[in-house]
Amino acid sequence: MLTVLGRADSSATARVMWALGEIGTPHQRRDWGGAFGGGDDPAYRALSPHGRIPAITREDGFSLWESGAIIRWLATTCPEAGLWPAGETARWQAEAWMDWSAALGRMIVPVRTAYRRQTPDPAELAKTIATAAETFAVLDVQLKDQTFVMGDQFSVADLALGVIVHRWFRIPDALERPDLPALEAWYRRLCARPAYQAHVVAKVSVRPQTIGMGA
Known part of the structure; x- marks a missing residue:
């Protein structure tokens, strides 16, 4: 059986857990x-050299780190799940979207930081959301029709991007999203x-209840 080491509310852990749920792997x-610690444990560093989560282990000693690599491994070792698109060209395109997910993930960080403040600045919020939307619009074009x-x-492309987009749609309704x-x-x-x-x-939540929108 596989063991996933990572807290449930981590985006990276969520990707792996979602993939496992789709495949049905025990x-x-x-x-x-995070609050659970363990990232600096020498034994964990042997599994994940940078100490980040998640990492996976198996009874036979196999281990792997980085959510993208884990998803690729799952898709390859469980071909019956059909997570790799058919054809070499489509597979490489899926790989490209997976790598691009890092850029998309970076765009949501300043938005979340801005609206989590006790007294968010409306002008800053509008600017950060608009800037992020330009990158999310790239995916919107890809998904058209x-x-x-x-x-x-x-x-695998959906697995790489879906958690980030969940955070985009968790932006509070009080804020205008393009x-x-x-x-x-x-x-x-x-x-x-x-x-x-x-x-x-x-x-995976952005804890909107902590947001203070001011007067």
Whole structure:
């Protein structure tokens, strides 16, 4: 059985748990990182050299770190799940979207930082949301007139990007988010997937109740 070391509300851990849920691979998760500590343990550093989460281990001694690498490994070792799109060209395109997810993830950070402040500055919020929206719009264009990132087939590209987009749609309703209809339709389709609900929607939150919007 696989063991996932990582806290449930971590975006990176959520990607791996979501992938495992889609595949149906037997697994267990142990709280690790953040408030749970363990990142500096020598034994954990042997699994994850930089100490970040998640890492996975198996009874036979196999281990792997970095959520993107873990998702690729799962897709490759569980081909029956169909997480790699068919054809060499489509597979490399999916790889490119996976790598691009890091850029998308960076765009949501300043937005979350700005609106989590006790007294957010409205002008700063508007600017950071607008800047982030320019990058999210790239994905909106890709999703126009198709079901998933790579077309009709759910794939590793969706797994890499879906957690980040969940955080985008968790921006409080009090803030104006530019209309990205294809992105929103894709997000709704993801929300209809039980594994996404269990490991992303129910676990990964931006804690909007902590936001002080001021007078």
